[in-house]
Amino acid sequence: MAYIEPAPIKDKENPLESMMSRFDIAAQILGLDDATYNVLKSPTKQVIVSLPITMDDGRKRVFEGYRVIHSNILGPAKGGIRFDPDVNLDEVKALAAWMTWKCAVVDIPYGGAKGGICCNPRAMSAGEIERLMRAYTSAMMGIFGPDRDIPAPDMGTGPREMAWLMDEYSKAQGITVNAVVTGKPLVLGGSLGRVEATGRGVMVSALSAMEKLKLNPAKATCAVQGFGNVGSISAKLLHERGVRIKAVSDITGAYYNDNGIDIEEAIAYKEANNGTLDGYQHAEKIPADDLLTLSVDVLVPAAKEDVITMANVDKIQARLIVEGANGPTSARADAIINEKGIMAVPDILANAGGVTVSYFEWVQNRLGYKWGLDRVNRRSDRIMRDAFDHVYQTAVKYNIPMRIAAYVVAIDKVAKTYQFRGGY
Numbered sequence: 044m045a046y047i048e049p050a051p052i053k054d055k056e057n058p059l060e061s062m063m064s065r066f067d068i069a070a071q072i073l074g075l076d077d078a079t080y081n082v083l084k085s086p087t088k089q090v091i092v093s094l095p096i097t098m099d100d101g102r103k104r105v106f107e108g109y110r111v112i113h114s115n116i117l118g119p120a121k122g123g124i125r126f127d128p129d130v131n132l133d134e135v136k137a138l139a140a141w142m143t144w145k146c147a148v149v150d151i152p153y154g155g156a157k158g159g160i161c162c163n164p165r166a167m168s169a170g171e172i173e174r175l176m177r178a179y180t181s182a183m184m185g186i187f188g189p190d191r192d193i194p195a196p197d198m199g200t201g202p203r204e205m206a207w208l209m210d211e212y213s214k215a216q217g218i219t220v221n222a223v224v225t226g227k228p229l230v231l232g233g234s235l236g237r238v239e240a241t242g243r244g245v246m247v248s249a250l251s252a253m254e255k256l257k258l259n260p261a262k263a264t265c266a267v268q269g270f271g272n273v274g275s276i277s278a279k280l281l282h283e284r285g286v287r288i289k290a291v292s293d294i295t296g297a298y299y300n301d302n303g304i305d306i307e308e309a310i311a312y313k314e315a316n317n318g319t320l321d322g323y324q325h326a327e328k329i330p331a332d333d334l335l336t337l338s339v340d341v342l343v344p345a346a347k348e349d350v351i352t353m354a355n356v357d358k359i360q361a362r363l364i365v366e367g368a369n370g371p372t373s374a375r376a377d378a379i380i381n382e383k384g385i386m387a388v389p390d391i392l393a394n395a396g397g398v399t400v401s402y403f404e405w406v407q408n409r410l411g412y413k414w415g416l417d418r419v420n421r422r423s424d425r426i427m428r429d430a431f432d433h434v435y436q437t438a439v440k441y442n443i444p445m446r447i448a449a450y451v452v453a454i455d456k457v458a459k460t461y462q463f464r465g466g467y
């Protein structure tokens with residue numbers, strides 16, 4: 044079947060519409076029947092909770108929290124928890140569906156879920172964040188579970204928050220249940236390599252794509268948007284492989300150095316500077332959005348959704364986009380990217396290293412056994428390379444872009460599993 048460009052989307056770009064428009068194209072290519080289509084597009088469960096928290100000044104504030112289980116056809120649901128002021132139900136629904144497709148692309152036995160709380164962690168104390176995380180966990184007691192739904196970090200959360208979640212859940216169960224969450228600190232049963240895993244997967248995907256494009260990493264240049272977990276590690280690992288990182292950014296702006304940024308040094312600066320790049324001296328500060336349209340070979344968006352849109356896609360100069368973030372490209376921008384001949388390694392493939400090592404963490408917790416870093420990295424690199432090859436071959440087979448090929452691979456797997464399980 045021929046590749047069909049996404050139908051134009053009205054109004055504002057919306058991650059859920061973007062996800063559905065790619066899903067629809069892949070469903071048509073696969074000739075998905077109506078019953079399976081309707082099952083796969085509808086989230087299994089959507090939970091919204093109100094979380095009253097006592098702030099440090101004694102006032103009570105109520106935060107809204109979400110957890111969406113998109114699918115548990117392949118296994119227990121899996122996906123991170125986001126703390127961000129923009130969190131809303133549609134965003135969480137899109138992110139949950141992307142988890143389903145992502146787990147299927149890398150062939151790990153999980154369904155997809157995502158959670159989030161609409162809050163601004165940058166303006167909250169550690170105590171306030173802890174109370175919020177514990178209240179959220181308590182509200183989700185019937186949802187979470189090592190065989191049900193296993194959360195992990197996402198934007199605005201990390202090992203510290205996962206530790207509070209594990210503790211709150213374990214106290215309620217009366218036993219230590221470390222397999223209820225991944226991305227934990229090492230001493231609580233976290234896996235070696237999980238902190239670096241998403242960025243490492245981005246690096247492996249970027250190198251695989253560069254090989255296809257005959258781009259020599261030692262001569263290539265790159266810009267990375269977002270300097271949190273995914274962005275900073277992607278930049279560091281690409282830099283270590285010889286790629287010149289010309290620009291990085293965080294919420295305070297973008298920082299450009301034509302000779303390349305010393306990423307180790309920028310990470311050390313950020314750590315010593317209250318977690319931000321503000322005031323970073325070894326680069327010129329440029330308008331944040333300019334980073335995306337710089338003259339570089341590789342662009343790694345690793346902050347948030349819908350940053351490559353109709354407003355800027357025309358100006359993108361990179362030959363390769365490797366999506367560290369979830370949903371950084373709007374569906375409407377896809378068509379222009381394809382027209383321009385840019386290779387885009389989609390989020391559900393490029394950033395799947397994180398959930399892959401989360402899976403290893405869960406396996407280790409259940410075995411009561413710890414793997415060495417070497418084993419973790421070797422296995423996750425292999426999974427990422429195999430997934431890249433599978434998606435690439437699918438793209439060639441149907442003559443479709445990598446993004447749609449990734450959806451085809453994922454939806455085919457989930458649909459077949461659904462049908463074998465007796466979904467009819």
Ligand SMILES: NC(=O)C1=CN([C@@H]2O[C@H](COP(=O)(O)OP(=O)(O)OC[C@H]3O[C@@H](n4cnc5c(N)ncnc54)[C@H](OP(=O)(O)O)[C@@H]3O)[C@@H](O)[C@H]2O)C=CC1
Nearest residue numbers: 197198199241269270271272273293294346368369394397
């Ligand atoms: N953590 C993980 O394992 C995985 C994460 N992802 C995805 O990767 C993306 C980033 O997540 P993660 O690195 O964990 O999150 P972090 O919170 O660690 O980092 C987010 C980064 O993005 C920056 N940022 C936020 N808003 C903007 C903006 N408007 N412009 C530029 N930079 C911005 C933040 O700046 P500041 O530091 O100043 O706040 C920070 O540097 C998300 O889309 C997430 O869903 C995908 C797979 C796994």
Ligand SMILES: O=C(O)CCC(=O)C(=O)O
Nearest residue numbers: 122123195197397398401
């Ligand atoms: O590690 C995980 O389980 C999920 C990470 C995540 O939220 C993501 O891949 O978007």
